[in-house]
Each structure stands twice: as structure tokens, then as C-alpha cells.
Amino acid sequence: MTRPPKARQKVLDAARRIVETRGAGHLTFETLAAASGVTRGGITYHFRTKEDLLKALIEADIAAWEQNAQTLAVDAGLPCMKAARLLGHVRCSLAGDDEAHRRFVSGMLSAAMIDPGLLDPVRAQVRRDFADWRWDDAELERYLLLLAADGLFWNQFFSVSPLPPEARPRLAALIESKIRAFAAEADPSRQAPSPPPSET
Incomplete structure (x- = not known):
């Protein structure tokens, strides 16, 4: 049945x-x-097994994250797909607080300390995300911006950030402006996904 x-x-x-x-x-x-x-x-x-269940939870969370990042990438309207994906990820990292998600991540991190294999879906996603990176100087600079956004996320997650709340939007805008500057220098033949046509 x-x-x-x-x-x-x-x-x-x-x-x-x-x-x-x-x-x-x-x-x-x-x-x-x-x-x-x-x-x-x-x-x-x-x-x-419980491990299968926990991995499925992580995979579902990754899928939701990627969908949100993709939406934010499309909204960015950048001509370079790689820069658009990067900006989508950064915007996702710098999004507003979500207490329920923070508790979920905390719970999964605790489980992963006991069983590091639970993070295999995360490792697989990272490999996919960076499979086409050449790691030249320009991409190292882009990665530095990604690390800055991720660091800001984890600083806030663990409540150890010295950054005043009013300065956070300005720092986010600074990171985004640098990504857009990189996009302006990129090959225009690599097009970002276009926003869907608006319904009238």
C-alpha cells in the first residue's frame, strides 16, 4: 500500500x-x-535511522537557503551570474534575525559535534557552489567578501559581534557595493538569471 x-x-x-x-x-x-x-x-x-532523519533536516534547510539565495540573486539584477549568486548568498547571510532558525542551527550544531558526518550535505553543497571557481586573485577577493558576510552572520549568531546595530546595514551595503563593482568588471556574456515577467 x-x-x-x-x-x-x-x-x-x-x-x-x-x-x-x-x-x-x-x-x-x-x-x-x-x-x-x-x-x-x-x-x-x-x-x-535518526542520522538519516537529521541529514534530511539539514538537506531541507539547505534547499530553503538556496531557494532564498536564488530569489535574492535574481532580484539583484547583476549581469554576471557568479556575482549574482555571491550577492544572493551574502544577502541571505545578512538577512534579519530568525530566532526559530537560530535555535534549529544550534540544535544541529550540537548534534554535529557528536557526529560530524551529519554535515556531509553541507560539504556537498559547498563543493557544488564553488565547482566553477578558478580561484584567481579576483575570485579570492570575492571569497573574502563572502567570508566577511559569513563572519558577520556567526558573530551575530553567537552574540559576540562588537558592531552596533545601526552600523550593520552600512556594512552590508559596503559588502554589496564591492560585489557590484566586481560584477561590473566581469565578462558581460555570463548573464545572471532574469527576473520573471510581472503579471498584469
Whole structure:
């Protein structure tokens, strides 16, 4: 008998709520069955082990991040695809606070300290993101801007940033202006994705 297609998503949604509110250590098939309304057998049909489930949560989070970054890249309207993707990633990193997401990342980091293999989906995504980089001097400078944005994200995540809140938008604008300057120097034949036509 074919299981309802929504069962897998119900399990993932419930698992994420547990990680956000109680931490990955409290995520068991028993607590998940109670929270999701899916039987233990239904859960193991989709996720054979807890590790499989945690990796699926990370993969879903990566997919949501990439979709958001892609949307922001399209909105940037840059003529260089690589610069547009970079700006999308930076804008995603510098987006406003999301307390639920912060708790989710905290829970997953705790789990990854015990099982570093949980971060394999992240490592795979990074390899895909940088597969076409040549790592010449120009791209090293672009990567430096990416590190600046990521550093700002983690500084805020751990509440250790010395940057006053009112200065954050100015720093974000400075990083973006430098990415746009790089895009202006790039090969114009490499086009960024065009925004979808507006509906009238």
C-alpha cells in the first residue's frame, strides 16, 4: 500500500519543531511519532535511522537557503551570474534575525559535534557552489567578501559581534557595493538569471 505523500513532510516538520524547542538530543522516534501523528513504522519507512532523519533536516534547510539565495540573486539584477549568486548568498547571510532558525542551527550544531558526518550535505553543497571557481586573485577577493558576510552572520549568531546595530546595514551595503563593482568588471556574456515577467 502506498503511504500518503504528506507523511514524510509531516515527520520533517515535527522533527524540526523538536530540534528548535528541545534540541536534537530529544529527537527520538517515540517523541517524533507523538508530535507528528505518524507511527514509528511510518517514520522508519522514510528514515531508517535518526542520522538519516537529521541529514534530511539539514538537506531541507539547505534547499530553503538556496531557494532564498536564488530569489535574492535574481532580484539583484547583476549581469554576471557568479556575482549574482555571491550577492544572493551574502544577502541571505545578512538577512534579519530568525530566532526559530537560530535555535534549529544550534540544535544541529550540537548534534554535529557528536557526529560530524551529519554535515556531509553541507560539504556537498559547498563543493557544488564553488565547482566553477578558478580561484584567481579576483575570485579570492570575492571569497573574502563572502567570508566577511559569513563572519558577520556567526558573530551575530553567537552574540559576540562588537558592531552596533545601526552600523550593520552600512556594512552590508559596503559588502554589496564591492560585489557590484566586481560584477561590473566581469565578462558581460555570463548573464545572471532574469527576473520573471510581472503579471498584469
